[in-house]
Amino acid sequence: MRWSFRIGSLFGIPIKVHFTFILLLIFIALSPRKDAGTLTGLIGVITVILIFACVLIHELVHSIIAKALKIDVKDIILLPIGGVSSIKDLSKDPNNEIWIAIGGPIISGVLSFIFYFMAKVITPHSSMDFAHGNLLVTLFWVNLILALFNIIPAFPMDGGRVLRGILARKMDHLRATRIAVSIGRYFAILLFFVGIFYNWWMALIAVFLYLGGESEARMEQMQLSLANVPVKKAMITNIMAFPSNLTIKNAVEQIYHTSQVDFPVVKRGVVEGIVSRDRLVSAVKEKKEGLYVKDIMEKDFIAFNENTPLSEVFKDMVENSISSAPIISGNRIIGMITLDQIAKYKMLKQVKNSLH
Numbered sequence: 001m002r003w004s005f006r007i008g009s010l011f012g013i014p015i016k017v018h019f020t021f022i023l024l025l026i027f028i029a030l031s032p033r034k035d036a037g038t039l040t041g042l043i044g045v046i047t048v049i050l051i052f053a054c055v056l057i058h059e060l061v062h063s064i065i066a067k068a069l070k071i072d073v074k075d076i077i078l079l080p081i082g083g084v085s086s087i088k089d090l091s092k093d094p095n096n097e098i099w100i101a102i103g104g105p106i107i108s109g110v111l112s113f114i115f116y117f118m119a120k121v122i123t124p125h126s127s128m129d130f131a132h133g134n135l136l137v138t139l140f141w142v143n144l145i146l147a148l149f150n151i152i153p154a155f156p157m158d159g160g161r162v163l164r165g166i167l168a169r170k171m172d173h174l175r176a177t178r179i180a181v182s183i184g185r186y187f188a189i190l191l192f193f194v195g196i197f198y199n200w201w202m203a204l205i206a207v208f209l210y211l212g213g214e215s216e217a218r219m220e221q222m223q224l225s226l227a228n229v230p231v232k233k234a235m236i237t238n239i240m241a242f243p244s245n246l247t248i249k250n251a252v253e254q255i256y257h258t259s260q261v262d263f264p265v266v267k268r269g270v271v272e273g274i275v276s277r278d279r280l281v282s283a284v285k286e287k288k289e290g291l292y293v294k295d296i297m298e299k300d301f302i303a304f305n306e307n308t309p310l311s312e313v314f315k316d317m318v319e320n321s322i323s324s325a326p327i328i329s330g331n332r333i334i335g336m337i338t339l340d341q342i343a344k345y346k347m348l349k350q351v352k353n354s355l356h
């Protein structure tokens with residue numbers, strides 16, 4: 001996901017924070033608390049760190065269940081609506097999705113119960129009101145809200161995932177996703193209007209919910225329509241590649257004659273790196289025309305085998321934020337794939353289908 005920063009890893013799972021989550025933390029740290037007096041700032045920061053920990057525990061439980069079911073977890077991203085665990089291949093077994101999704105609200109529910117008792121036992125005279133209570137009361141509410149929001153059957157919340165899992169046992173996965181997403185959409189619209197009148201933060205969460213469900217459904221549809229197509233069917237074969245010992249000066253002269261933006265750097269048919277148009281142009285500005293393309297090429301690049309399904313290629317490219325990649329047969333380059341090209345392929349396929 002764009003705009004997220006890695007802060008570390010737990011149980012081998014990278015933990016990332018989305019910038020909107022940091023905005024939320026700052027908002028909480030700065031909002032005045034009636035009980036704190038001069039300690040406002042400090043209490044705010046401690047509160048923020050503990051809220052952060054509660055959201056993280058919720059997400060970790062999803063990931064740990066996934067790992068126990070032998071499902072890959074790519075990372076955890078913390079967002080204002082809680083968090084997102086990027087868990088791969090949920091479509092294969094709907095039961096897995098149900099187990100993974102249900103763990104989060106359960107742990108948040110248990111935590112809210114624990115904090116409720118701690119507040120009652122340690123600070124029996126404190127108000128249990130969210131706005132007036134102490135730190136334990138705040139944590140009780142935060143976990144309760146996390147648990148309650150996540151059992152709403154609104155995709156992409158956990159409850160929506162459980163719903164999709166249950167539906168997917170009876171019908172194909174894409175249809176189950178569509179139904180879960182449309183139910184989620186009604187909840188999001190409802191939440192938005194309630195939020196406008198009661199709490200603007202709730203309205204913002206509704207927007208996240210609406211968009212999150214949309215993008216998941218679109219992604220899955222894309223995946224399904226491309227699952228049985230090898231990438232070689234959609235690749236560009238008429239490509240410009242540079243020999244590794246070509247000078248930057250000569251390379252720049254050639255790029256005027258093509259709309260291609262990324263160029264494989266090749267030595268005896270084998271790709272050694274990628275050089276982009278921007279990189280070539282900036283090399284000229286840095287007065288490096290005399291160097292070779294191999295001196296400025298990106299050596300760390302992703303290439304795909306010609307038979308890789310287009311759905312996997314698309315997913316990898318989106319996840320790694322790359323717009324083009326070389327296609328390899330044996331170990332020789334035979335073409336390039338770009339996100340534009342995948343979109344074009346999909347569009348042409350749809351047109352073809354509608355003609356039949």
Ligand SMILES: [Zn+2]
Nearest residue numbers: 104105150158
């Ligand atoms: Zn969750």
